[in-house]
Amino acid sequence: MEEETEIELPPKLIPVFDTHDEDEVALDGARYRGAYGGRGSAKTRTFALMSAVRAYVLAEAGQSGVVLCGREYMNSLEDSSMEEVKQAIRSVDWLDAYFDIGEKYIRTKNRLVWYTFAGLRHNLDSIKSKARILLAWVDEAENVSEIAWQKLLPTVREEGSEVWVTWNPELDGSPTDQRFRKNAPEGAKIVELNYTDNPWFPDVLDQERLNDRETLDDQTYAWIWDGAYRENSDAQILAGKYRVAEFDPGKDWDGPYFGIDWGFSQDPTAAVKLWVFDRRLWVECEAGKVGLENDDIAKFLIDRIPGIEKHTARADSARPETINHVRSDGDGKRNNLPFVEPVEKWSGSVEDGIAHLRSYQEIVIHPRCTEFLKEARLYSYKVDRLTGDVLTKIVDAHNHYIDASRYALQPMIGGNNYRQRFAAMAS
Structure with a gap:
């Protein structure tokens, strides 16, 4: 048998x-x-x-x-x-x-x-x-x-x-x-x-999928092909702010901006490469992995995010020991990211970051950035269990690549925050 x-x-x-x-x-x-x-x-x-x-x-x-x-x-x-x-x-x-x-x-x-x-x-x-x-x-x-x-x-x-x-x-x-x-x-x-x-996904269906990618809005496409909800909750933070499209960065684009969110026991180390142009945020590359050892972080990201080792990469300041380790080349024994910088955090920095992301006319996500896209669909505010009301508190989930994006853009987010604080002090 x-x-x-x-x-x-x-x-x-x-x-x-x-x-x-x-x-x-x-x-x-x-x-x-x-x-x-x-x-x-x-x-x-x-x-x-x-x-x-x-x-x-x-x-x-x-x-x-x-x-x-x-x-x-x-x-x-x-x-x-x-x-x-x-x-x-x-x-x-x-x-x-x-x-x-x-x-x-x-x-x-x-x-x-x-x-x-x-x-x-x-x-x-x-x-x-x-x-x-x-x-x-x-x-x-x-x-x-x-x-x-x-x-x-x-x-x-x-x-x-x-x-x-x-x-x-x-x-x-x-x-x-x-x-x-x-x-x-x-x-x-x-x-x-x-x-x-599906290892047997047929070519004829793939052609249909690609056609849907070009002709349907992302929410409908995601429902048909990616298992997303067709009727999304009003609690979704980035609802109506993003779309998926292939693109090549232009010479006159601002950036690139690199951000890293360090992983913990069950969370991935996540990194992104972003651009800003025409009042839009462009998500070009992503890389992430759960259980990534500190010695392997730099090589993993360098292999997947072009140029990250040559530019400033802003990272979560909650892990200074990881930042120091990734900066160092271990006496020439490993790859490193010499320009990693910790970001500043303040009360309300997450909310300020979300407001900044939503301030763009739209967020354009390259199709290869599947994890960022998944988070864009799922990142949400909490909902009252009894009334169904959308609350102002943010659910701490589906946010690793979005957090990395907030870190990448922190000088722009922080600049606005500083001006607000100085104006309050002067008044």
């Missing part, structure tokens, strides 16, 4: 379907598994395939019951995941030989495990009566209501039963988003999966 158990998955989904026994296809017993993200990520195909693997394992173990494939709306089998499951099974010879596939049914040939397909909006009562649901996979789950989840989950109650969820996020705070992303159950194996994580 060793040859039979070879299944190709997108690498990012391997931990989701991991097993502690290398000789088995059996899963590890997690109650919840899932993936969310944009188009072309192979989410649906992979979960369809692994549902068949799960059915195979259960049938081989002598268990009898149902693999329930649900969607919020399903008026007929044409609206279901049936064809996805059939194609997935037929793509693997040993699975194809193990299942009996008809026009309106899929079951193991020993008839112990079979598939059923249902819409959650109008078929919840009939779902509750399904005997022995061993696995419930809900695809296109973004629009599943909280009531549907409350009714569905208790029906999946067999020993060792599982719930799988795949969806394309749309609304920040949807019931599915709240349950399985923001407040994922303990032990759940749920990951973000986008086209960049």
